[in-house]
Amino acid sequence: MSDAKRTPLYDFNVAHGGRMVDFAGWEMPVQYTSIVDEHKATRAAAGLFDVSHMGEATVEGAGAEAFLNYVLTNDVSGMDDGKALYSLMCRPDGGVVDDLLVYRKAAGSYLLCLNASNVDKDLAWLAKEAAAFDVNLEDVSDSFGLIALQGPKAFEILAELSAADLSGLGYYRFVEGEVAGVPCLVSRTGYTGEVGVELFVPADRTAELAEALLAVGTPKGLMLAGLGARDSLRLEAGYSLYGHEIDDAVGPVEANLMWTVSLKKEGDFIGKAAILAKKAAGPDRKVIFFKTGGRRIARPGTDIVAGGEKVGTVVSGTFSPILNEAIGSALVKAAVAKSDELAVDLRGKAYPIERTRPPFLPLNPQA
């Protein structure tokens, strides 16, 4: 672990009992107390997550909008200042380079938030494509800490630390402001299915803000939450994770992410032709979500079977602390994607699964 990178909250995490593991080259807390307790606290009150390992890049210049609309599948042209947008960045063959958030700070000035595991690949990809546009690309990952405050008490906690009223901030909108006296970009986004925010903070002041949020939040039921709870929360919400539901060979047609692909926007974008062709012909494989009805987790790599034949592979699997059963997602042959006869093969025994349309629980992050 000696070569692993440390976030601005490394000392904070260790001091608060974080069990540190290597994740995408970063020393990150997988849990502080219990994944199940941290998960439940986030659904019931609030969870505070260090997600500073995520990468950030700025895209600036007169050609920024045209550039982003060429490299991303979604349409940035309709964004106004203070708007955030989820998009895929696809390969020419329709596979996914990364999924990311775009923030429009001003005309010709955008911030991208990238998966930690993909930052280097993304920046190389973006830099290569940027050559044809009037645009400046800068990796600003080291400048920011990123804190996610998620859960029904998130805005109540923020209200105690902010002079500005943030409660009216719309879903997928952001403002630049101050929380606990620390300047930050407050984004009404998240990866848990709960109401909440993500706070982009100057790296050297991230720990100060985390301590303030923890102090105010703890009496309200807030818990520090690690990557373990982050994964079980996002899977309950049915959100895709790069390297699981999507990757360089599994794109928006397979992963039910066509809502992130704007086929109407002006001009070409990378992957458009391949995505259109796959949509027309129908994909070979589809991503499905499922419940097992039992407590045994079908972990990534587990076979999905139908009639004794392997028809797919589990790509995400965890235990839902809210449903008290194992849940997961799988990449299966398209022909069986609507079958009710699927099973997971756990240690040689087939356990029937129930296909489920995510989210697994009624969730309303826009509330």
Place this chain on the structure above:
Amino acid sequence: MSIPADLKYTKDHEWLKLLDGDEAIIGITDFAQNSLGDITFVEVPEVGDSFDAGESFGVVESVKAASDLYMPVDAEVLEVNEALEDSPESVNSSPYEDGWIMKIKVKDAASLEALLDAAAYEEIAKD
């Protein structure tokens, strides 16, 4: 971390408590439950099944990982802790009491000699 002095241990982080006669209770240690994290499922064999020492007899699963359970001694299963079916988290909260896994019949008393005492186990369970 708790390592009760009156129990026997294995290098696989299981404990064994000798009862009267040739019966014993087995479970996993505090160190083991803490390493696994939130336990969600414990698979145990049928009453009457027999296992050799070192043989895998079941699985304990946590949110993070699945881990095989190994029989500490040559044994026959006399009783399983059925409460774990609905409350596997007892293994986390009470690894040496409510979270016991099985009652066994020790087939060969000599095999108990290979088990570790608390002091020897503590050396293995050091972080």
